[in-house]
Amino acid sequence: MIVLGQTSTRTQILNMLKFQGRLAVSDMAKQLGITEMAVRRHLHTLERDGLIQSTLVRQSKGRPANLYSLTSAAEELFPKNYHTLTLELLDDICETDGKEVVDELFRRREERLTNTYARQFDGKNLEDRVKELAELQNSKGYMVEWDKLGEGRYTFVEYNCPIAQVANRYNQACRCELGFFRNVLEGARVERPECKAKGGANCVYYIEAERKEA
Template sequence: MNQKSDLSTRDQILQMMKTSGPLSAKEITDRLQITEMAVRRHLGTMERDGLIESKMVRQTLGRPTAVYGLTEFAENLFPKNYHTLTLDLLGELAEETGEESVNRLFERRRDKLKHQYEADMKDKSFADKVRRLAEIQNDNGYMTELESHGEDEFILKEHNCPISQIAGRYNHACNCELNLFESLLDADVERTECLAQNDRRCLYIIRKHK
């Protein structure tokens, strides 16, 4: 029998749970044809890493049994082509009513985010506003890094862009993000690199108004 690495065994377990739903350790053992001890070791590691969660299920006979299923975090590891559907829908809208309609959607999203986050910025110093913005973007999947050049100038780097495919087609999305930053921070914001334009990251230079 071929030896399987920890990674390949983990992947097999994830695939099994994705296609079959929650499984017990015994069910996984029977399918993988490895020892139950090895399966439980993998399950323990995966549960600790936040990939799976367990719950007790009452059986018709005997004691309740633990079954393991995917967490939301693990579900997000599987490919999802949301951007393809979004681009198709935006394309239909642009064809039917003009690209200006698409631009207005991005502007409405910008205004909604501003309303959502401006309370977080209230009564904060400029530096704290910038730090809070970096936290917000990081929580939203942008993988941010913040550099301080004194209390009046910062460099915000975004190493990931969840909407890069959409922004690559509709540049107004990037313009709206820049406007949002300027509005929330009440600052001068300059973008010098952009993932949607095939740069390695998005990079913003943020300066306090003189």
């Protein structure tokens, strides 16, 4: 993984593309003080890792040239401050319109998440739905591990919380996540005895199939 605080040649290339936009191999070689062949080797690795992309651009003179730019995956390596904006907006809404409006926003988020992903869970048994939920949360950066404890019983642990800064101040975010889990795991009892926003080491869920009366 590229760490932007380091001064490796590949990191310098990423920073260069971030500051200057699309560049040709010759431009990068000149600025880095290395050969074009050396630059191409680094570009090959970065392209393989999905961090840069090339576009063939026609020149007014000479042959078309490949210009390199960052991909959206590379953009995510640079510092972001989304949570500050989110918290400021929520604070303003809470102050001007009241806590009830914030509650409603998170309720609508839970509903939107359920409507967006419900089809992925339709027709699956509980274990397959737990697996599907783990894959979904992992794609969002939650770093999930789940385990089967016995027939119809599972643990589901999230080692990272991408919305931690928001959840620490607005616990409605945690209730929204729990509600979403219960919606897509319909027919199961879902409890969360440990939550990062409430001082837990991780977010831990217990999932158990509801027992049908004989």
